[in-house]
Amino acid sequence: MRLTTHGLIVKEQTVGEKDKLVTAxxxxxxxxxxxxxxxxxxxSPKGAATQLLCYSQLVVYSGKNKDTFIIDEAKVVDMFSKLRRNVENMCLAQYFCELAMHICPHGQPVENQLKVILNGLYLLSENKRHPLLVKACVEMRLMCYAGYQPQLTMCSGCGCYESDNMYFIPREGILTCDKCISQEKLPYALLLGKGVTRALRHTIYAEESKLFSFNLPEESLILLNTATEQFMNYMLERDFQTLTFYKFMAGYSKTPPKVI
Ligand SMILES: [Zn+2]
Incomplete structure (x- = not known):
């Protein structure tokens, strides 16, 4: 059966001398x-349109193995060419690819997830938002679509909406105000100011069209990203090698990535 679809290439592997296997x-x-x-x-126009991080129209048919398709035709819709000139942003984009491969299911529609990733890549490519802002939005929105939505509407203890010192508990995905925080939760709580609390809420609850529309100074973006990364780490119970690599390359971490 021949099908026409649109896909973002998130993995590319060479097979033999002439062919490749891609994940989209x-x-x-x-x-x-x-x-x-x-x-x-x-x-080969097919080869060019199926490079990593190309968003292309794909005409595919089922192979012998039902889980694997064969790409008959491919035409580039957007290849995010400006993104490819910035090494740090390319590293971040590759992290989005690894995240997508872990979080997106096979055989089920993922229109929303794809839209968030494509919008994120566009903003990185055009340099329209700080990369850490794009990263936090993509991470949290993908987590929500995957069923891991934190409860950030109010303090989990007293129900207040806001306090000067709001704590985020990444391993539980909840907010707790400074009056309700318990001694046992304190060691693994992140103290967020009002701005970062609002931004974290925004990544979860904002309308899709306004998702990336906010501003924060860089030091607050770093705290926001600590919150999103710790939340993901607890929920997904894994690290992402491409994230370690991005943070090292962009100067946000001194830990060099492990060489495998
Ligand atoms: Zn409270």
Missing amino acids: VTADMGLIRAFVKGAKNIR
Whole structure:
């Protein structure tokens, strides 16, 4: 069966001398794996349109193995060319790819997830938002779509909306005000100011069209990202190697990535 879809290429592997196997996030079928025959030929338009981080129109048909498709035709819609000129932003984009591969299901529509990632890539590519702002929004929105939505409407103890010192408890995904924080939760709580609390709420509750529309100074963005990363780490019970690499490359961490 031949199908036409649109997909963002999130992984590319060479197979033999001429072919490659790609993983794409598609709006209607979720993650798909697909062979691109003859992709290594430099004149192959299919090869160019199925490079990592290309968003392309794909004509695919089922292979012998039902889980894997064969790409018959591919045409670039957006290849985020400016993104490719900035090493740090490319590293962040590759983290989005790893995240998408972990979080997006196979065989189910992921229109919302794809939209968030594409919008994030566009903003990085055009340099329209701070990369840490884009990162926090993409992370938290993808977590929500995957069913990990923190409860940030009010303090989990007294129900107040705001206090000067609001704590975020990443391992529980809740907020607690300074009057309600218990001694046992304190060691793993993150103290957020009002601005970061609002921004964290925004990443969860803002309308899709306004998701990336806020501003924070860089030091607050760093705290916001600590909150989102710790939340993801507890919920997904894993690290992302591409994230370690991005933080090292962008100067947010002194920990060099492990070489495998
Ligand atoms: Zn409280």
